Amino acid sequence: MQTISHIHSISHFLNRRSCSKPNGFVKTKxxxxxxxxxxxxxxxxxxxxxxxxTRLFVIPNTGDGHPSVSMMEENKITNHAPxxxxxxxxxxxxxxxxxxRGLSVPVLAGQVIIRIIKGxxxxxxxLQQLERVGPRSVGVCLLTSAFVGMxxxxxxxxxFTRLGLNRSVGGVLALAFxxxxxxxxxxxxxxxxxxxxxxxxxxxxxxxxxxxxxxxxGTDPVDYLVTPRVIASCIALPFLTLMxxxxxxxxxxxxxxxxxxxxxxxxxxxxxxxxxxxxxxSAMIKSQVFGAIISIVSCAWGVTTxxxxxxxxxxxxxxxVISLVGIFVADFALSYCFFQGAGDSLKNCV
Numbered sequence: 001m002q003t004i005s006h007i008h009s010i011s012h013f014l015n016r017r018s019c020s021k022p023n024g025f026v027k028t029k030x031x032x033x034x035x036x037x038x039x040x041x042x043x044x045x046x047x048x049x050x051x052x053x054t055r056l057f058v059i060p061n062t063g064d065g066h067p068s069v070s071m072m073e074e075n076k077i078t079n080h081a082p083x084x085x086x087x088x089x090x091x092x093x094x095x096x097x098x099x100x101r102g103l104s105v106p107v108l109a110g111q112v113i114i115r116i117i118k119g120x121x122x123x124x125x126x127l128q129q130l131e132r133v134g135p136r137s138v139g140v141c142l143l144t145s146a147f148v149g150m151x152x153x154x155x156x157x158x159x160f161t162r163l164g165l166n167r168s169v170g171g172v173l174a175l176a177f178x179x180x181x182x183x184x185x186x187x188x189x190x191x192x193x194x195x196x197x198x199x200x201x202x203x204x205x206x207x208x209x210x211x212x213x214x215x216x217x218g219t220d221p222v223d224y225l226v227t228p229r230v231i232a233s234c235i236a237l238p239f240l241t242l243m244x245x246x247x248x249x250x251x252x253x254x255x256x257x258x259x260x261x262x263x264x265x266x267x268x269x270x271x272x273x274x275x276x277x278x279x280x281x282s283a284m285i286k287s288q289v290f291g292a293i294i295s296i297v298s299c300a301w302g303v304t305t306x307x308x309x310x311x312x313x314x315x316x317x318x319x320x321v322i323s324l325v326g327i328f329v330a331d332f333a334l335s336y337c338f339f340q341g342a343g344d345s346l347k348n349c350v
Contacts, residue, residue, distance in 0.1 A: 097304075104300045108226060112296070115227050122228055129232035133194050133291075134239065141189050141240050142247050148185055149248030150255050152176060157260045170267035171274030173252050178279040179339065182245040184331055186237060187290035191323040195298040198229055199319035202302025203312040211303065226299045233291035238284040245283065282338045289334065293326040 115121065153173065160169050202225060205211050211221045249271060256262040301319035305311045 170270030203305035
């Protein structure tokens with residue numbers, strides 16, 4: 001009876017296996033009631049076992065500063081196809097942030113130009129941004145321009161007085177302010193005050209998915225957010241530059257008269273003889289270019305913000321830095337184009 005129970009257990013085990021081959025069999029031979037022999041053939045079964053890959057990671061420990069090691073196992077079937085490694089690399093590769101941010105600037109500029117040509121302008125937002133860029137920035141721009149003008153006056157008047165060129169001081173100051181100082185100083189102040197605000201606002205809207213909400217409601221964020229800011233900056237900066245030029249010359253004349261004894265009439269007459277209409281026009285053209293650079297860069301950095309509050313802070317700082325670099329590069333290029341052949345402006349005021 002014990003042998004029969006063994007046979008039943010073996011046959012039950014073989015019946016439970018689902019991988020038997022067609023030629024496998026179990027054979028029993030009974031010779032007598034008390035003795036029998038058992039012959040069994042167990043088929044060979046092959047199972048596909050997925051390859052187990054182990055990855056080792058070194059993670060810095062924030063507590064004591066020492067690195068900690070962690071292991072992670074991944075169960076996957078290894079594919080040795082020729083293009084699998086390249087396909088896996090391309091699927092995981094993403095362009096660096098500075099690359100696609102830099103490409104977003106000309107793309108955004110082209111979209112703004114197309115909207116302006118087609119007349120797709122949100123005038124209400126444009127007027128609000130114009131008030132923000134223009135009147136609300138007048139105070140800090142004028143204050144900065146006045147002190148910069150007085151600082152340059154101290155340097156020029158002292159040197160020109162020793163050379164006996166008192167009548168040339170006004171012309172030198174007028175050319176310096178109209179061609180370089182007023183447009184650049186105004187653009188720097190606006191980049192720090194308005195450009196950072198543009199980047200922070202659009203970055204916050206991007207990380208909080210408000211721009212996606214505008215798209216769902218059928219409003220293009222470029223029409224509603226970017227184009228009004230670009231138009232407002234390009235319109236407001238030339239007027240700010242003119243006011244900064246006027247106040248800078250006035251502060252320089254007052255300082256020259258009160259401290260160094262050079263009459264205000266001499267300063268203004270020298271400036272009038274040295275200046276040309278092209279000097280003022282070039283200053284306004286520079287200001288428009290600087291306004292476009294500040295607004296487009298700030299808006300592009302804002303709409304490409306990722307990473308929550310930390311990303312907003314980094315985008316704001318980066319937008320101001322890139323705007324300043326763009327201002328200086330554009331100033332050099334425009335000055336080289338506008339004043340390459342100039343050189344006789346001071347002959348009339350000597």
